[in-house]
Structures are given as C-alpha cells and as structure tokens.
Amino acid sequence: MTTSKSEQPAIEGWFEGSGGKAYLLGSRCKSCGAVSFPPETFYCKNPACSGSDFEHTPLSTRGKLWSFTNSCYKPPAPYVAGDPFVPYIVAAVELEKEKMVVLGQVVPGVAIEELRVGMEMSLVSAELFSDEDSSYTIWKWQPAGAVQEN
Amino acid sequence: MASEVAILGVGMHPWGKWGKSFVEYGVKAARQALADAGLELKDIQFISGGDTIRNGYPGFVAGATFAQALGWTGVRVASSYGACASGTQAINAARTQILAGLCDVALVVGADAAPKGFFAPVGGDRPDDPDWQRFRLVGATNPIYFGLYARRRMDVYGATESDFARVKVKNARHGLNNPNARYRKEVSEEEVLASPMVSDPLRLLEICATSDGGAALVLSSMDFARKHCSDPIKIAGISTITPNYPSTVIEMPNLSTDSAAVVDAPEVGFRDSIAAAAYEEAGMGPEDMSLAEVYDLSSALELDWYENIGLCAAGDAEKLLRDGDTAVGGRIPVNPSGGLSCFGEAIPAQAIAQVCELTWQLQSSATGRQVEGATAGVSANQGLFGHGSSVVVKR
Numbered sequence: 001m002t003t004s005k006s007e008q009p010a011i012e013g014w015f016e017g018s019g020g021k022a023y024l025l026g027s028r029c030k031s032c033g034a035v036s037f038p039p040e041t042f043y044c045k046n047p048a049c050s051g052s053d054f055e056h057t058p059l060s061t062r063g064k065l066w067s068f069t070n071s072c073y074k075p076p077a078p079y080v081a082g083d084p085f086v087p088y089i090v091a092a093v094e095l096e097k098e099k100m101v102v103l104g105q106v107v108p109g110v111a112i113e114e115l116r117v118g119m120e121m122s123l124v125s126a127e128l129f130s131d132e133d134s135s136y137t138i139w140k141w142q143p144a145g146a147v148q149e150n
Numbered sequence: 151m152a153s154e155v156a157i158l159g160v161g162m163h164p165w166g167k168w169g170k171s172f173v174e175y176g177v178k179a180a181r182q183a184l185a186d187a188g189l190e191l192k193d194i195q196f197i198s199g200g201d202t203i204r205n206g207y208p209g210f211v212a213g214a215t216f217a218q219a220l221g222w223t224g225v226r227v228a229s230s231y232g233a234c235a236s237g238t239q240a241i242n243a244a245r246t247q248i249l250a251g252l253c254d255v256a257l258v259v260g261a262d263a264a265p266k267g268f269f270a271p272v273g274g275d276r277p278d279d280p281d282w283q284r285f286r287l288v289g290a291t292n293p294i295y296f297g298l299y300a301r302r303r304m305d306v307y308g309a310t311e312s313d314f315a316r317v318k319v320k321n322a323r324h325g326l327n328n329p330n331a332r333y334r335k336e337v338s339e340e341e342v343l344a345s346p347m348v349s350d351p352l353r354l355l356e357i358c359a360t361s362d363g364g365a366a367l368v369l370s371s372m373d374f375a376r377k378h379c380s381d382p383i384k385i386a387g388i389s390t391i392t393p394n395y396p397s398t399v400i401e402m403p404n405l406s407t408d409s410a411a412v413v414d415a416p417e418v419g420f421r422d423s424i425a426a427a428a429y430e431e432a433g434m435g436p437e438d439m440s441l442a443e444v445y446d447l448s449s450a451l452e453l454d455w456y457e458n459i460g461l462c463a464a465g466d467a468e469k470l471l472r473d474g475d476t477a478v479g480g481r482i483p484v485n486p487s488g489g490l491s492c493f494g495e496a497i498p499a500q501a502i503a504q505v506c507e508l509t510w511q512l513q514s515s516a517t518g519r520q521v522e523g524a525t526a527g528v529s530a531n532q533g534l535f536g537h538g539s540s541v542v543v544k545r
C-alpha cells in the first residue's frame with residue numbers, strides 16, 4: 001500500500017474521492033440545467049442557451065457499460081506507465097441519469113473476459129501512478145457486483 | 151449544377167516511410183497533378199494546402215510552403231487544418247474560391263512525414279489540452295477508441311473477430327496492384343488473427359499505421375474545364391460538417407460525450423450526417439454510388455462506415471462484407487485503393503488521396519483494382535475535434 005505517500009488527484013476539480021469511493025464533478029448550467037463533464041467554466045455548450053454561470057454537481061456513480069477495450073502496449077507520454085508496463089482496460093460507461101458516456105480505466109484485477117456491454121459499473125478512486133512522494137489518484141470503473149479491494 | 155467544380159488533374163507521391171521532408175512529397179504530387187491536368191504552374195491562381203502538425207509552425211504554413219517549393223508566382227494561398235479531415239478542408243477552401251468566382255483554377259496539396267509508432271500528443275505539460283488529458287488521465291490512445299467501437303459492434307450486432315479480419319483481407323487484396331500503396335501483400339484471415347492484440351478485439355494488422363505521402367488535385371470552374379477538356383470528372387458535393395449538440399457518441403480526443411438529459415440527442419447522429427451532407431449537396435444518395443473510399447483507421451471501423459454512409463442499415467455491415475458486396479467485383483466496392491489498411495495514414499494528404507482514387511476509378515484508369523462502369527463515388531472520413539469530411543465525385 002501507499003499509506004506513507006500523500007494522495008493527490010491527478011487532475012484538480014474533476015472528481016472527489018478517497019478511500020476507494022469516488023464521484024465525478026460535473027457542472028450544471030444555472031440557466032438551462034445542462035450537465036457537462038469535465039466541468040464547464042466559461043460558456044454553456046447548449047447552443048440554445050447563453051448561460052455562463054455554473055454550479056458543481058456530483059454525477060451518478062453508476063452506469064451501464066457502453067463498451068470496453070484494453071491497451072496491450074505502453075502508450076506514449078504524457079501517460080505515466082509503470083515499469084514493467086502493465087496492460088490496462090478502458091471502459092466507456094453511460095451514466096443513466098445524465099445520459100452521457102464517460103471513459104475511465106477499469107481497476108486492476110478485472111479480466112477483460114469478465115466484461116459485457118450493458119453490465120452495471122460503479123466508480124471508485126484509485127492510483128493512476130506514483131512518484132517518490134505522492135500517489136496520484138484518478139476515477140476508475142469497476143463491475144458494480146465486485147467487492148472493492150482495500 | 152451550379153455548385154460543381156471540375157477535377158482537371160490528380161497526383162500522388164507513393165505512401166511509405168521515405169525519410170524525407172513532407173515538402174518533397176507534396177511537390178511531387180503537385181507536379182504530377184499539373185501534368186495530369188495539362189497545365190503549368192503559372193495557370194494556377196490559388197494554392198490550398200493541408201497542414202501537417204509535425205513541424206512546429208502549423209505544417210510550416212502549408213499553402214505558402216508548397217507555393218515556395220513549386221516556385222513563387224505571387225499566387226494566393228490558404229492553409230487548412232482539420233486533423234484527419236484537413237485534406238477535405240483544403241479541397242473545400244479551393245472549391246469555395248472557384249464557386250465564388252474569385253479564381254478559375256486552384257491547386258490543392260497535402261503531404262506528411264510521419265514518426266514511428268503510436269500517434270502521440272505534442273510534448274509538455276498541458277492540462278488544458280484534451281489530447282493531453284486523454285493520454286495522461288486514462289491512457290486513451292487512438293487504438294483505445296477504435297477498440298471501443300469494435301467491441302460495441304461485437305456485443306450489440308454480433309460481429310466477430312473473423313469479420314474484422316476479413317475487412318483486412320479484402321483491403322490487402324485491393325491494394326496489391328496499387329502503385330501508390332505502402333503495403334502490397336496479401337494476408338490471410340489466419341495471419342490477421344495471429345497478429346498481436348493491440349486493443350482488444352483489434353490486432354496489429356487491423357490498425358492503420360502512420361505513413362509519409364503526398365496527394366494533390368487541380369480543380370477548376372466548369373467553364374474553364376469545358377474549354378480545356380471535353381468531359382471532366384466533377385466534385386458534386388463536399389461535407390465539412392460538425393456535430394449537433396448533444397453529440398452522444400464518444401469521440402477522440404474526448405473523455406466524455408455531451409449529456410442528452412436536458413436536450414434530446416439529435417435524430418441523426420454525427421457520423422450518419424457526414425456523408426448525408428455531401429449527398430444532399432450533390433442531389434444524390436448512397437444508391438447512386440458505384441464505390442466508396444472510407445477511413446478504415448481500424449478494420450472494424452470500416453464496417454461502421456458502411457452504415458454511416460448509408461450502404462446498409464445499422465447492424466447489417468457484416469452481412470454486406472460476408473456477401474462480398476464491398477469487394478471489387480461486388481455491388482458497392484469499398485476502399486478499392488486498399489484503404490488506410492494498405493496506405494497507412496498521411497494525415498493532411500489522406501482525404502485528398504481518397505478523391506484521387508475516386509477520380510481514377512471514374513476515369514476507368516485504376517488498373518488492377520478497377521470498379522467496372524463506375525459513375526459516382528463517395529469518400530468519408532472524420533477528423534479529431536469534430537471534423538466531418540466527405541466528398542461526392544461523379545462523371
């Protein structure tokens with residue numbers, strides 16, 4: 001475990017999470033109610049709306065698997081790959097309430113054969129990479145039936 | 151139709167890894183297109199360049215760079231960038247000049263010199279750049295997106311790895327006799343399925359490489375063309391559309407789609423609307439096409455395009471392929487050039503190369519891969535950041 005290292009998000013303001021649990025931080029337009037992720041900060045993307053005021057809104061932490069794949073080869077920078085490189089799965093999950101698809105890695109330990117389009121997935125916070133001092137966290141997907149390892 | 155322009159000449163520098171400057175590839179293609187048109191550089195009133203992203207200043211500011219390398223003539227220039235759709239943007243810029251009556255004859259050039267391996271984002275720490283975000287935070291390489299689309303076909307439509315492999319087999323066969331193709335080697339389904347997995351279910355032989363290459367067109371007004379030659383091939387429609395909000399299919403380089411919770415998703419999704427816009431300009435439909443050149447960044451993606459450009463209903467692409475309809479000799483051959491599968495991608499040149507192939511096919515000069523009696527064809531592709539791209543060419 002990485003308890004001696006300080007945990008920090010790999011990107012600021014996109015998600016909240018600690019101790020495994022996580023939720024994505026979207027924005028909601030105060031004029032039309034449209035939700036965006038990553039959070040909007042300037043202008044509403046709805047072409048029928050001239051809104052520019054947003055509030056942060058936590059997004060659903062569950063959704064249905066839209067599709068999935070993996071990376072068998074090490075991607076180029078700015079991805080920070082472990083040494084040796086460990087292949088990872090990427091899931092596209094459709095949040096039911098928000099009706100939007102969000103990509104994320106799948107937590108390690110899930111085999112690609114376990115996944116099926118349409119299955120229920122849930123969001124967790126997990127390490128993306130670490131350096132000497134810090135563990136950088138990100139949101140990841142896992143099958144909703146699975147028990148979170150700690 | 152008033153919106154048509156003539157294709158007077160086409161030219162290409164063969165695709166490959168040649169280790170030279172993109173300028174050289176572009177100039178070779180341009181000179182070939184001029185010769186094909188029977189025109190000289192002094193006849194060209196406008197040069198439209200497709201930009202490469204690999205040279206600091208956007209593509210060394212492509213239009214002017216090609217103008218200088220061909221020899222300054224004081225010609226007016228423009229430069230376009232639309233990722234994989236750059237070529238179509240450049241063609242459209244030239245067409246617009248011609249249709250507006252600002253010039254009679256224009257030269258369109260796109261060329262690229264590509265590095266090895268994965269497409270990688272520009273260097274440096276740039277947390278505001280969606281390209282940085284997708285690589286850094288999720289490791290979402292281009293093959294990741296291709297893998298997502300492929301897997302969805304399998305789980306939703308029952309596509310198999312064998313279907314995907316057969317797209318590669320077909321395109322490899324098509325490209326065998328194309329002198330401009332980089333890979334000219336027949337492959338078997340077994341060889342495809344034995345190649346290493348890159349992004350499940352897609353294997354190394356099913357994902358397009360990056361290549362060096364150059365392509366060029368000489369375009370003119372129909373009036374100029376009629377004086378110059380008897381029966382030119384014509385561009386009848388061009389699509390450079392972007393999505394309608396909310397766009398609900400995950401697209402490179404995004405990590406998410408728009409939300410369809412407040413505003414309903416449009417009836418026709420982005421990819422289905424790309425070729426439709428070109429058909430509409432041309433006053434034609436998919437039933438009028440003799441062939442298509444589509445962007446097979448992966449084998450499975452070619453099957454998506456069959457549906458997106460209206461060759462069949464959603465979910466029927468595998469049947470079209472299995473029935474041999476999309477092979478040369480079939481009902482509606484797709485990628486008779488061999489496609490990206492045999493070329494690899496030379497980004498700003500590729501959409502121009504698609505139009506070169508359509509032109510050769512309609513001139514019945516596509517030796518070794520000719521679609522018999524071809525009268526019209528459509529190209530389709532899509533560039534990062536929401537660039538639709540499609541061209542309808544007819545006799």
Ligand SMILES: [Zn+2]
Pocket residue numbers: 029030031032033034044045046049050051
């Ligand atoms: Zn709004």
